[in-house]
Amino acid sequence: MKKPELLVTPHRVEDLLPLSEAGADAFVVGEQRYGLRLAGEFNREDVKKAVELAHSKGKKLYVAVNAIFHNDKAEELDDYIAFVQDAGADAIIFGDPAVLMAARSVAPNMPLHWSTETTATNYFTCNYWGKRGAVRAVLSRELSMEAVIEITEQAEVAIEVQVHGMTCMFQSKRPLLGHYFEYQGKVMEIENRKEAKNMLLHDPERNNKYPIFEDENGTHIMSPNDICIIDELGELVEAGVDSFKVDGILHSPEYLVEVTRLYRQAINLCAENPEEYEDTKEEWLERIEAIQPAHRPLDTGFFFKETVY
Amino acid sequence: MTVTVNDAISTIVNGKRVITKKPELLAPAGTLEKLKIAVHYGADAVYIGGQEYGLRSNAGNFTFEEMKEGVEFAKQYGAKIYVTTNIYAHNENIDGLEDYLRGLEEAGVAGIIVADPLIIETCRKVAPNVEVHLSTQQSLSNWRAVQYWKEEGLHRVVLARETTGEEMRKIKEKVDIEIETFIHGAMCIAYSGRCVLSNHMTARDSNRGGCCQSCRWDYDLYSLEENGEQALFSEEDAPFAMSPKDLRLVESLPSMIEMGIDSLKIEGRMKSIHYIATVVSVYRKVIDSYCADPESFEFKQEWLDELEKCANRPAAPAFFEGMPSADEQLFGVHGKKASHDFVGLVLDYDNETGMVTLQQRNFFRPGDEVEFFGPEIEGFTQKVETIWDEKGNELDAARHPLQVVRFKVEQPVYPNNMMRKELA
Ligand code: SF4
Numbered sequence: 174m175k176k177p178e179l180l181v182t183p184h185r186v187e188d189l190l191p192l193s194e195a196g197a198d199a200f201v202v203g204e205q206r207y208g209l210r211l212a213g214e215f216n217r218e219d220v221k222k223a224v225e226l227a228h229s230k231g232k233k234l235y236v237a238v239n240a241i242f243h244n245d246k247a248e249e250l251d252d253y254i255a256f257v258q259d260a261g262a263d264a265i266i267f268g269d270p271a272v273l274m275a276a277r278s279v280a281p282n283m284p285l286h287w288s289t290e291t292t293a294t295n296y297f298t299c300n301y302w303g304k305r306g307a308v309r310a311v312l313s314r315e316l317s318m319e320a321v322i323e324i325t326e327q328a329e330v331a332i333e334v335q336v337h338g339m340t341c342m343f344q345s346k347r348p349l350l351g352h353y354f355e356y357q358g359k360v361m362e363i364e365n366r367k368e369a370k371n372m373l374l375h376d377p378e379r380n381n382k383y384p385i386f387e388d389e390n391g392t393h394i395m396s397p398n399d400i401c402i403i404d405e406l407g408e409l410v411e412a413g414v415d416s417f418k419v420d421g422i423l424h425s426p427e428y429l430v431e432v433t434r435l436y437r438q439a440i441n442l443c444a445e446n447p448e449e450y451e452d453t454k455e456e457w458l459e460r461i462e463a464i465q466p467a468h469r470p471l472d473t474g475f476f477f478k479e480t481v482y
Numbered sequence: 483m484t485v486t487v488n489d490a491i492s493t494i495v496n497g498k499r500v501i502t503k504k505p506e507l508l509a510p511a512g513t514l515e516k517l518k519i520a521v522h523y524g525a526d527a528v529y530i531g532g533q534e535y536g537l538r539s540n541a542g543n544f545t546f547e548e549m550k551e552g553v554e555f556a557k558q559y560g561a562k563i564y565v566t567t568n569i570y571a572h573n574e575n576i577d578g579l580e581d582y583l584r585g586l587e588e589a590g591v592a593g594i595i596v597a598d599p600l601i602i603e604t605c606r607k608v609a610p611n612v613e614v615h616l617s618t619q620q621s622l623s624n625w626r627a628v629q630y631w632k633e634e635g636l637h638r639v640v641l642a643r644e645t646t647g648e649e650m651r652k653i654k655e656k657v658d659i660e661i662e663t664f665i666h667g668a669m670c671i672a673y674s675g676r677c678v679l680s681n682h683m684t685a686r687d688s689n690r691g692g693c694c695q696s697c698r699w700d701y702d703l704y705s706l707e708e709n710g711e712q713a714l715f716s717e718e719d720a721p722f723a724m725s726p727k728d729l730r731l732v733e734s735l736p737s738m739i740e741m742g743i744d745s746l747k748i749e750g751r752m753k754s755i756h757y758i759a760t761v762v763s764v765y766r767k768v769i770d771s772y773c774a775d776p777e778s779f780e781f782k783q784e785w786l787d788e789l790e791k792c793a794n795r796p797a798a799p800a801f802f803e804g805m806p807s808a809d810e811q812l813f814g815v816h817g818k819k820a821s822h823d824f825v826g827l828v829l830d831y832d833n834e835t836g837m838v839t840l841q842q843r844n845f846f847r848p849g850d851e852v853e854f855f856g857p858e859i860e861g862f863t864q865k866v867e868t869i870w871d872e873k874g875n876e877l878d879a880a881r882h883p884l885q886v887v888r889f890k891v892e893q894p895v896y897p898n899n900m901m902r903k904e905l906a
Contacts (some may be wrong), residue, residue, distance in 0.1 A: 244623075355807075
């Protein structure tokens with residue numbers, strides 16, 4: 174069976190080699206000026222180095238330009254996209270159509286991955302963006318396994334699915350942490366804590382803890398659990414999903430290397446010997462559990478959960 | 483933001499500048515009654531939800547029959563009806579979409595407000611006479627993205643609520659497309675379309691109308707330290723919350739009109755007829771008065787006072803003037819009660835006797851000071867004297883919802899005028 178690409182999110186340039194060795198096929202990097210919720214900050218120099226490193230190992234490198242842009246940054250896009258093309262990146266990830274417009278004018282041959290996170294929810298719309306120039310659609314995390322499989326079957330573009338890590342639940346343009354500290358009369362607090370990204374919202378009713386952080390793109394609230402479907406890859410591989418993403422945001426680089434290694438092995442086995450994979454599923458999950466930080470419970474996201482409306 | 487005179491939207495009449503391009507005043511309606519009130523009180527267009535594909539699964543939603551009736555009613559006033567069709571659809575929602583859109587076209591709606599390209603493309607194929615407006619759910623906030631949607635053939639785009647006045651001005655200058663923006667009402671604190679709090683917390687899909695306003699709940703804030711979690715609040719502080727004040731841009735209307743914004747939108751399909759009547763009539767007055775004579779226009783305090791009468795939360799200009807401050811959020815408070823209660827709807831008035839026939843909407847009794855307002859009258863207050871029921875029996879109070887009562891009014895009133903009472 175076809176093996177899906179294993180896509181990961183390095184924190185720093187020096188993570189690319191260990192992640193390559195652990196079995197990653199492709200990387201997402203970028204800077205928060207243009208990209209959303211990245212594991213680490215890659216300035217232009219870093220992007221160039223990352224492309225070289227990735228290519229030297231035969232891996233791909235994608236640059237995230239998926240923020241929601243206002244006029245000021247929308248006007249900088251030509252320059253940034255031209256840079257990304259010159260740097261030799263393999264694709265640009267976008268959500269805002271302004272990026273599509275800019276790419277059409279300065280980098281018409283640059284492959285584009287459409288990723289709006291929460292709003293990529295049906296195959297028609299994936300194909301719509303395909304007709305407008307996207308070669309891949311990154312699916313919403315709020316979809317069931319069944320919906321993901323149906324989209325993959327109907328899609329005329331490549332399909333990327335997040336299989337591991339934290340997901341985003343909320344983005345506001347407002348600096349909500351800063352505002353809370355201001356309301357409390359503790360303005361300095363946020364300045365000192367901004368880089369730490371160690372704050373949690375606690376929802377007493379559900380007893381869940383949601384990571385929350387602020388950056389140039391506003392305030393982000395993340396899922397209380399990490400998705401982990403290392404033991405449920407079979408149907409997705411069979412359906413022909415093209416890329417599995419492991420998101421390392423708010424985890425350590427070492428953790429990401431280990432998780433990458435385990436997914437690499439699980440994907441290989443699943444594609445080469447599906448029966449043995451089925452028989453050993455639980456062991457894969459146990460191996461992830463063994464390295465999982467105590468404050469990040471694992472779950473299966475929305476793959477097996479029903480939502481109503 | 484400063485008002486910059488724009489000659490492209492005005493003309494000179496008798497030496498006086500008059501605005502000829504008036505923006506559309508767009509009001510929400512959750513029921514046929516609300517739709518009629520919105521139009522009667524001066525909305526140029528009304529947006530409603532249908533039975534499917536809209537984002538308020540729990541707001542009043544219209545059947546095709548009701549839509550037809552609404553369209554016919556609006557026509558008499560030269561007003562238009564739009565239907566919100568702004569979910570992000572899942573595969574399972576694709577079946578039935580074509581029939582639904584054909585139904586909208588047959589009902590005579592002027593346009594649909596859409597977020598998902600699935601619905602945009604399907605509408606163009608099966609219901610080509612219906613205009614397609616891009617919903618604020620797309621969080622559209624720059625002119626290049628607006629340009630994209632123009633090239634895709636859309637008639638109108640609704641901008642993200644995060645767009646500032648200056649940004650709107652530039653968008654309007656750069657792209658020749660109709661622009662709609664929100665001017666009043668409650669709003670998401672997240673970028674629209676980018677919040678799935680309710681999906682996680684309550685298994686309800688916010689992008690298909692299931693939002694539970696999880697952002698308005700209270701949370702505790704901690705930091706994760708080596709030695710465990712540390713609380714970032716103290717007992718005397720209100721908990722962390724993400725509740726924004728409501729939007730109110732009534733004072734910014736002159737700059738929006740001069741920018742040439744095409745449609746000014748009021749939020750609130752779940753709001754009462756009293757809320758809709760109050761808000762629509764204030765914005766109607768401000769728009770008309772500015773457009774008739776921009777040079778001598780002066781903003782009146784009474785307009786703000788009037789809006790306060792139905793406001794459930796403190797209000798603020800949000801992003802219009804730039805990033806909203808901490809003061810534009812609510813900590814430890816969950817809204818407030820409006821200062822006035824809606825107590826009666828005028829059904830009829832007898833010129834001879836000066837008697838009003840009124841449908842009771844809330845408790846009132848003789849001696850109460852009440853206020854009448856409506857599009858045909860200058861608002862006035864008076865004391866209620868003797869109240870009679872339909873059969874002429876004297877009542878000690880109007881106690882029953884929808885009960886029809888009569889009493890004397892000091893000035894002529896018209897059907898659908900409203901009566902309200904200040905809360906003690
Ligand atoms: S939870 Fe709040 S921010 Fe999120 S969609 Fe609902 S109203 Fe908007």
